[in-house]
Amino acid sequence: MRIFTAALMTETNTFSPMPTGWAAFEEFGIQRGRDGLTPTAITAPLLMWQAAAERGGHEIFHSVVTFAQPSGPTVRTVYETLRDEILRDAAEQGPFDAVLLLLHGAMVADGYDDCEGDLLTRMRAVVGPNVAIGAELDLHCHVSKAMTEAADLLITFKEYPHTDGMERAQELYDLTLATARGEVRPTLGLHDCRMVGLYFTQAPRMRTFVDGMGMLEAQSDVLSVSLAHGFPWADVADNSAKVLVYTDGDADQAGRLARDLGQTFWDMRDDVAFKGVGVDEALDRVEVAAPGLVVLADTADNTGGGAPGDSTFILARLLERGIGSAALGPLWDPVAVGLCHEAGVGAALTLRVGGKACAASGAPLDLKVRVRGLIDELRTPSYNADYVTLGAAAWIEIEGADVHVVLCARRMQGFSPMVFTELGLDVAALRVAVVKTYNHFYAAFAPIAAEIIHVAGPGAIMGDMTAIPFERRSLDFWPRCADPFAEGCLRGL
Ligand SMILES: [Zn+2]
Structure with a gap:
């Protein structure tokens, strides 16, 4: 059997003003498998498929294997160039018996609300009706008619945090090859x-639901069960939670x-849907929590959801309210990082921090700081140990405030306390840590946290789903409508 693979992944926040261009993909590498794949978190499933293929003869x-940090829509020529290289490889290197793709499922480019539907449809046209096509998707995906019609199999992650990417990739391999045979x-x-x-999915009722999907798959006639959660901050028609069996x-x-x-999922919606609390709350x-570290997840500025990562709203309120013994990070500010590296450890300076990328970043803060630590490359584990x-x-301390900020030159969410400790800041000994993330921080921070609060x-990432200013996505969804299946539910919206 001959197997074709490719990976083209990014998650698009259509409300983010930061375009996703070549540099965003090159930051994580654009690998071409004909030259051999270098092992990374992104290539791991493809290398697993390669090993399985070699064992199976x-x-x-x-083909192309690439990923970009979530951000705004992908530049049209960038998407088209990467897509066309994948399709050209499929045409020129074929014929193939099976096609395995790693996609995100929530990629939007200028002129393409549904990149995955577009790519899968074109792939089907290239390889013909008899080749098995399977795609693995992030569960934050928009499942479209184009995608389900073009692919034989779509399998999403079941876990959020996404700890099960390799298991789902293995299932995709097994089922797509069984389909091809x-x-x-x-x-x-x-x-x-x-x-x-x-x-x-760590919340108790979601845990039960996810375990239930696995039990359903144990039935001999059920091949695969997925819950595509959808990615809320995308103004596209197919943005919605969908079950695939x-x-x-x-x-x-x-x-x-x-x-x-x-x-079943609908019935538990009030229990399982994310509800964050406001900054001041x-x-x-x-201020009244039991002793120990309180971890605040700054969900509105999670780079993993396409936000810039340089917002100052929580930092400003910490300073205004005089709350000390606090750390915040990682805050994306390559200019400030450069100035700190120039000044050196121990230097005192007035530094403009954050608030640079867009209106959703808030205002920059001009602060008297001392440089406490520097590192040329800050590396931390992500949620899955890669x-x-x-x-x-740079670790800076704001003079007189006992507030510490870790600034970074590259947009990345805070996955691990190592964001702080690698620079020498003992975050576990503090009162509060503000981490720019949504949920992927949870496993690593829980052991050192007395309390965790999702703020x-x-x-750029509005926690109130009813306030997302959709124009292309219809408003007939919960929680915007109490019952989006009811006749006339859009009246009055
Ligand atoms: Zn996701």
Whole structure:
């Protein structure tokens, strides 16, 4: 058997003003598999497929493999160039029996609201109707008709934090090859829950739901079950939570199971949908919390969701309220990092911090600071133990405030306390740590935290789903409508 693979991934916050261009993909590398893949977090599933193919006596061809940090829409020529290289490889290196793609599922480019639907449709046209096409998606994806029609199999992560990417990749490999051999006939049941939100799978009812999906897959006639959560900050028609059930040839059963699971998810919506607290309410809670470190997740400025990572709203309120023994990071500010490196450890200077990228960054703060630590490259584990780099970084202490900030040169969310400790800042000994992240920080910070609070403050990622200013996505979704399935639910919105 001959297998074709490629990876083209980014998550697009269409409300972010920062375009995703060549530099954003080059930052994480644009690998071409014909030259051999270098092991990274991004290539890991493809290398696993390669090992499996070699064991099975199959031939595998890797095309373009690339990823960009979530941000605003991808520049049109960048998307088209990467897409066309993948399609050209599929045409020139073929014929293939199976196509395995790593996609995000929430990639938007100028002129393309549904990059994955576009790529899969074109791939189908290149390889023809008889080649098995499977794609692995982040669960923060928008499942479209174009995607489900073009692909034989779509499998999303089940876990958020996304700790199960390799398991899902293995399933995709096994099922897509079984499809190519004619052993199974994946038949999709799809249910649109008409919900826009975020759902953390460590929460007890979500945990039960995710475990239930796995148990359903243990039934012999059920091939794969996914809950695509959707990515809220994308103004595209297909932004919604959707259940996908693939059975082996039984459309009725697939449809029934998808509807039933969708109903179960709908019934628990009030319990499982993310609700953050405001900045001042969170700081009120810090002031009365039991001893120990209180971790505040600055969800509105999570670079992993396309925010710039340089907002100053929480930092400003910490200073205004006089709350000390506090650390905040990672705050993206390459200019300030450069100035700190120039000044050196121990230097005192007046520094303009943050608030540079866009209106959602808030105002820059002009602060008297002392440089406490410097590092040429700050590396930390991500949520799945792969390492990420935040580039050059600086630990500054704001004079007279006992507030510490870690500045970084590269946009990255805070996955681990090592954001602070690598620079020498003992964050566990402090009262409060503000981390720019949404949920991927959780596992690493929980062991040192007395309390964790998800803050939904101002910024590029609005925590209130009813306030997202959609224009292209219809407003018939929960929580905007109490019942988006009801006749006339849009009246009065
Ligand atoms: Zn995700």
